[in-house]
Amino acid sequence: MKLTRRILMGAAVGGYILSAGAAMAKTELTFWSWRQEDKAFYQDVIKKFEAKEPEISVKFETYAPENYQTILSTALAAGRGPDVIQVRAYGNLESIATPGYLLALDKQAVPELANFPDSALAAETLRADGKVYAVPFATQTMLVVYNKKIFKDAGVNPPQTWDELVALTQALKAKNITPFANGTATAWQNETIVAALLSSQLGKQFEDDIVSGKANFTDPRFVNALAKLKDISTNFAPNFTGVDYASSQQLFVAGRAAMFAGGSFEVANFKGQNPSLDLGVFASPVAKAGDERLIARYYDGGYAVNAKTDKKDAALKFVRFLATPDYGTAFTNTLKNLSPIKGIKIEDAITQDVAKLADNSMSYLMLVRFRYQEPSGSVLLQSNVQKLLAGQQTPEQAAAEINKGIATYYKPFQK
Incomplete structure (x- = not known):
């Protein structure tokens, strides 16, 4: 009886341990x-x-x-x-x-x-x-990040039109301030620069016409926008063709340049490296007052x-x-990076500004539309704009090379 009782008790204890272990298993x-x-x-x-x-x-x-x-x-x-x-x-x-x-x-x-x-x-x-x-x-947006203190000390304001942007860069250079921290040695940065500065010049109708095949990248709207970019690039970092992405960031973080053309994702990085920076953002300037002002957006x-x-x-x-909205709110406010989830609550002022700009947007064109096949539209844009800004191509030549590559697989361009 004692042996039987021990066996039964042992079995019960063993069963309890097994069931408890199963309950704790994750x-x-x-x-x-x-x-x-x-x-x-x-x-x-x-x-x-x-x-x-x-x-x-x-x-x-x-x-x-x-x-x-x-x-x-x-x-x-x-x-x-x-x-x-x-x-x-x-x-x-x-x-x-x-x-x-x-x-x-x-x-x-x-x-x-x-x-x-x-x-x-x-x-x-x-x-x-x-x-x-x-x-x-x-949600990522392409725009211009600017140093509010530099702007205030220089007595300048964010531009609305392209002519105002040109005048702004001249005013900054007159005070020995580098207008843009950007360099072009890191190829992918050229795509962000194009979107940050030229989206309002191109417009939603241009995107619609490209997608439908009513226009291609040799269109005067695109060529003229590239020409403006070439002109404004004289206000980039000194010797900008040899300045890589990390060096561009450091130039801006150190307060040695007034603006940075790039993505909204830069803001948290800049503030993380230099919490004292007082930053603002603005969308790409329009050709003339009254035109639709846009940022380029992608997910x-x-x-x-x-x-x-x-x-x-x-x-x-x-x-x-x-x-969930709770997660999206935490993501946005902790990382200063905009979540696409509806109903999020944005605490940070600059992120609120980014969200407002994101309401009026066109696509980050090459990534959203032409990064599915080879040669990638992004790679074509990056490499040819790099050559353009280095003085190795004209705007017309850069546009023709971009168009030529995409036309190898994009049927609307083959008509």
């Missing part, structure tokens, strides 16, 4: 990103998610941005990779969605997709099947689920969490 998700600079933010977000969903844990891993797409594609092709993936948008999304590596999302599985404007969802949609494959995470990636994950339910819970 589903661990892996989450990959290229946003190394945002690691502290995501770790905090994960803590909040884990408090809400105690049966799930999330391991956050980051990779260098320049290697991320290759590392991710290699892992996914081998049937591995993370459960939740921070993916890029447009053409880069298609490169991993087309082979079937990502789980298609709909409003039944992720009701929070209703929190996003259609334009944001379009950035994470595969054109071949019209399905959404990621929850969008950021900077999203959160996707690996199609081969065996933790689909947990992964979807996490992705849904990343699609």
